[in-house]
Amino acid sequence: MKLKLLTLGRTYTDHATLLEGTLTHWYCDMSHQIYYLLQPKGLGADGQPIKKLIMELARISHSAEDIVEVDIPVEILGTEVRDKTSGFTGMAVELVQHIHGCVHVIIQPPGLVKSTGLPHKQTDFDLRDCVGEKIPTLSPAAHTESLVTRPSPCNTSFDHHEPSPFIQAADGSGR
Secondary structure, three states: OEEEEEOOOOEEEEOOOOOEEEEEEEEEEOOOOEEEEEEEOOEOOOOOEOOOEEEOHHHEEOOHHHEEEEEOOHHHOOOEEEEOOOOOEEEEEEEEEEOOOOEEEEEEOOOEOOOOOOEOOOEEEEHHHEEEOOOOOOOHHHHHHHHHHOOOOOOOOOOOOOOOOOOEEOOOOOO
């Protein structure tokens, strides 16, 4: 599905908070709604980066030049996906693109945790490490190149300007 998205890695201002920062992620949910994460400039009183803000396009000050048309593989959403390493399995409920181009999938397992009676926690995985009926299989060479040109952040959960091999500009050229 072709969607018009803001370019990650650029500086924008949130209309609501008036904070300026860099867009670090976008994510697409099962309704094909797009949300962005804005990392405000600066550090908090504890010396750590200010917490990222999640927002929709209407909150972000931008120009037409900031918009790029992207072909997102939304057909993955709503299908069963499994992380090859851990075996974690469930429904793909969101796609996330990180600032450096890697794409992650948020997987929601079915059912409840026996010990707590609560729903299983959804978890974020690099799409390249997952398998599913709608996930394209990369050749070993393409997979290796992808890891070098679009690295995935380590130990990051959904709480990163190279194109993903799974998400391309609508003209097929990458972004």
